[in-house]
Amino acid sequence: MTLILSKKYNPLFDAKARYFIITGGRGSGKSFAVTVFLTLLTMSKGIRVLFTRFTMTSAHLSIIPEFLEKIGLLGFDEVFSINKKEVLNTKNDSDILFRGIRTSAGNQTASLKSLQGISTWVLDEAEELVDENIFDTIDLSIREKKVQNRIILVLNPVTKEHWIYKRFFEDKGIEGGFNGFKDNVCYIHSTYLDNEVNLSTSFLERIKSIKHNNFKKYQHKILGGWLAKAEGVVFENWSIGEFNPDNLQTSCGMDFGFSIDPDSLTEVAIDKKHKKIYLKEHLYRNGLKSQELAKIILDKVEGKLIIADSAEPRLIADLKHLGVNIKAVKKGTIESGITRMQDYEIIVTPESTNIAKELNNYVYADKGSKLYVDNYNHAIDGIRYNVIYHLDNPNAGRYYVQ
Numbered sequence: 414m415t416l417i418l419s420k421k422y423n424p425l426f427d428a429k430a431r432y433f434i435i436t437g438g439r440g441s442g443k444s445f446a447v448t449v450f451l452t453l454l455t456m457s458k459g460i461r462v463l464f465t466r467f468t469m470t471s472a473h474l475s476i477i478p479e480f481l482e483k484i485g486l487l488g489f490d491e492v493f494s495i496n497k498k499e500v501l502n503t504k505n506d507s508d509i510l511f512r513g514i515r516t517s518a519g520n521q522t523a524s525l526k527s528l529q530g531i532s533t534w535v536l537d538e539a540e541e542l543v544d545e546n547i548f549d550t551i552d553l554s555i556r557e558k559k560v561q562n563r564i565i566l567v568l569n570p571v572t573k574e575h576w577i578y579k580r581f582f583e584d585k586g587i588e589g590g591f592n593g594f595k596d597n598v599c600y601i602h603s604t605y606l607d608n609e610v611n612l613s614t615s616f617l618e619r620i621k622s623i624k625h626n627n628f629k630k631y632q633h634k635i636l637g638g639w640l641a642k643a644e645g646v647v648f649e650n651w652s653i654g655e656f657n658p659d660n661l662q663t664s665c666g667m668d669f670g671f672s673i674d675p676d677s678l679t680e681v682a683i684d685k686k687h688k689k690i691y692l693k694e695h696l697y698r699n700g701l702k703s704q705e706l707a708k709i710i711l712d713k714v715e716g717k718l719i720i721a722d723s724a725e726p727r728l729i730a731d732l733k734h735l736g737v738n739i740k741a742v743k744k745g746t747i748e749s750g751i752t753r754m755q756d757y758e759i760i761v762t763p764e765s766t767n768i769a770k771e772l773n774n775y776v777y778a779d780k781g782s783k784l785y786v787d788n789y790n791h792a793i794d795g796i797r798y799n800v801i802y803h804l805d806n807p808n809a810g811r812y813y814v815q
Contacts, residue, residue: 430599438637440605455507467541469513526554539568651759657682666799694765707735750797
């Protein structure tokens, strides 16, 4: 079998940029191109590549077989040694390390940035990494002398709310689908049309069917276009607007993030008569200690009732001790809270950018069974606790610390 590499990927092999943003839809050949490039790169002496995905539990079952196939196509079977986490060039000791950023043990950013000798970092399925700080931490650790340093992001475009779009496209005035260079960034975008010679007739027929029956899906999944909002979003019932114009009584919803996820605090007003929920973001920040959290809460919403997750009784007790008016809610199922919120029109203030981002990106994993992807839901969880409490306690009355 012979595979032909599209000329669109030529800059990957010869460009002197630090950053390579490789986007494309299904069947575009981007994974094949990157695998071939890395295999040839490690034919040079002294090269160490870090190949990551956000989650990678079994590289030897998923990614490494892809490399084995390409190594065979290039005729280098005898050159490389393979184990569960590494492809090693036995002739010159250059290697490719395979790691997950998040594992069952937690976030592995600290151990990844401490790896020695890495000159090329590949972030595959980069759209799954939603924390830009993690990217920055590893990026700053790639600083080998006397060799080109490369950061290669390979992704299927998602929504324009994603930090990759904002950082590498919007902030630089670059449109999705661009091929070229700007500010030390090499952009490569391809589609199945650049890779038809390597695709089966049945695959091309399937694409033709998608184009005919669901053109929006064709533009996003097949051509690799960026979306204004995620596909399969849970909340379609929201808009930007003024907070609480009728001066309804307000309280807050809170979700605790601890070290990895953000603590979120949202002020909520529920208009039961007109079926509206008003939201105002007050806090969305990582790594706050109890005293820091209490100070921010008291500065922002002193005296207002805060509804939080009952699974954190110790933290709630600490915050109460520090003067915060906080109450745990029996939160029920995720589905029951989501359904309540979907019954109302949701209005978000223009300044509540993180809430808007979550509403644009919180999606069904499987809409048929009402399963939800556990991502973009930190503020949403806190709002859900608040909504459950007030709709289940219609006569709660005035709120005070008990």
